[in-house]
Amino acid sequence: MRLAELRLENFRVFSSLDITLSPGINLFTGGNGAGKTSILEAVHLLSHARSFRSANRDVLLQEGQSHLSVFGQLLTGADVQHRLGLLRTGARWQSRIDGTQPQSLTELLRLCAVVCFEPGSHALISGPAAERRSFLDWGLFHVEQDFTLQWRRHQRALKQRNALLRQSPRESELGPWDIELAGAAVVLADYRARYLDALRPYLVGLASTFLSELGAVQLSFDPGWNADMSLLERLQQNYARDIARGFTSAGAHRADWSLRFDLASKREHLSRGQEKLCALACLLAQAQHLAHTKGDWPIICLDDLASELDAEHQALVVKSLGLDAQILITGTETPVALAPLIVDGAVRRFHVERGSVTAL
Numbered sequence: 001m002r003l004a005e006l007r008l009e010n011f012r013v014f015s016s017l018d019i020t021l022s023p024g025i026n027l028f029t030g031g032n033g034a035g036k037t038s039i040l041e042a043v044h045l046l047s048h049a050r051s052f053r054s055a056n057r058d059v060l061l062q063e064g065q066s067h068l069s070v071f072g073q074l075l076t077g078a079d080v081q082h083r084l085g086l087l088r089t090g091a092r093w094q095s096r097i098d099g100t101q102p103q104s105l106t107e108l109l110r111l112c113a114v115v116c117f118e119p120g121s122h123a124l125i126s127g128p129a130a131e132r133r134s135f136l137d138w139g140l141f142h143v144e145q146d147f148t149l150q151w152r153r154h155q156r157a158l159k160q161r162n163a164l165l166r167q168s169p170r171e172s173e174l175g176p177w178d179i180e181l182a183g184a185a186v187v188l189a190d191y192r193a194r195y196l197d198a199l200r201p202y203l204v205g206l207a208s209t210f211l212s213e214l215g216a217v218q219l220s221f222d223p224g225w226n227a228d229m230s231l232l233e234r235l236q237q238n239y240a241r242d243i244a245r246g247f248t249s250a251g252a253h254r255a256d257w258s259l260r261f262d263l264a265s266k267r268e269h270l271s272r273g274q275e276k277l278c279a280l281a282c283l284l285a286q287a288q289h290l291a292h293t294k295g296d297w298p299i300i301c302l303d304d305l306a307s308e309l310d311a312e313h314q315a316l317v318v319k320s321l322g323l324d325a326q327i328l329i330t331g332t333e334t335p336v337a338l339a340p341l342i343v344d345g346a347v348r349r350f351h352v353e354r355g356s357v358t359a360l
């Protein structure tokens with residue numbers, strides 16, 4: 001899929017922006033604070049309904065303005081066209097698909113898939129487990145129709161059980177919620193384990209290309225509870241502890257996964273640059289898997305590529321990008337790895353300067 005056009009109004013430094021994007025590589029260069037990352041942030045917003053740099057969507061609104069909009073004309077691999085919009089008026093956010101308001105924002109997010117590598121992406125490797133869970137869950141949202149339903153069922157059961165735990169319940173009162181929660185958690189764990197299995201060949205390939213010095217890579221999955229007993233038994237065994245703490249201590253909400261290299265057995269053995277390459281391998285593996293399962297590449301955003309990776313790794317990354325994928329890259333300078341592609345005319349270049357963008 002690709003964005004043919006991106007329009008922004010009152011989005012961060014951009015009062016008004018309207019750009020036509022190439023279906024292939026798009027490069028945005030400009031000085032610090034020009035607004036390059038904000039363009040990728042807007043594209044990411046159409047896919048995730050949140051920014052990758054702040055949990056607070058209010059900061060996206062241009063200082064002093066009361067409304068903002070992000071509009072994208074999306075073309076899918078099957079040549080289907082959609083006009084996607086996210087609007088904020090006052091404190092209210094609304095979504096639009098082809099001019100009408102969908103029943104839920106999920107409909108819009110399902111249409112547009114964007115994978116984004118940015119300076120904070122190393123959190124996927126070194127950050128909390130929640131980062132890695134949402135990586136799996138985002139991929140599953142796009143490849144498994146039923147996943148969202150199951151995820152919501154699990155969230156509901158967890159919320160109810162936790163609410164009950166805070167009221168010092170009798171053990172018998174927890175029973176029905178244990179059954180509901182354990183049932184939903186087992187389904188989620190199964191989805192997640194299978195998804196990680198499906199990613200494995202892509203991830204192993206990319207990780208060994210980007211990080212060949214670290215030897216073979218192993219992937220492991222932790223569903224969020226020990227396999228020595230069922231989750232239902234575990235929940236029952238943890239009653240006293242869960243009631244004392246007021247929350248459920250084991251289950252799919254504690255799931256995690258990890259990558260381990262033969263020659264760097266602990267995560268702490270990785271340099272910051274290696275963590276970033278590892279995260280990039282995960283994100284591109286997710287993009288490749290999505291392309292092969294859905295027959296359509298997600299849009300790939302690479303923020304500040306040249307300052308994140310050395311020239312050798314930039315070249316490896318550029319080589320491993322899907323030829324059919326739309327790619328948006330930012331940088332204060334042109335990344336060296338893109339120079340040959342620019343000579344071939346394969347890159348559409350834009351100059352960004354404090355809130356305005358010029359196609360070069």
Ligand SMILES: Nc1ncnc2c1ncn2[C@@H]1O[C@H](COP(=O)(O)OP(=O)(O)OP(=O)(O)O)[C@@H](O)[C@H]1O
Nearest residue numbers: 012013032033034035036037038059060061062063
């Ligand atoms: N809500 C806002 N309203 C107005 N301007 C904003 C808002 N949020 C950020 N800015 C401005 O937008 C610019 C930041 O843009 P962005 O982070 O996209 O720049 P960049 O080109 O990626 O910079 P760098 O190369 O330094 O990372 C800054 O000039 C900042 O002051």
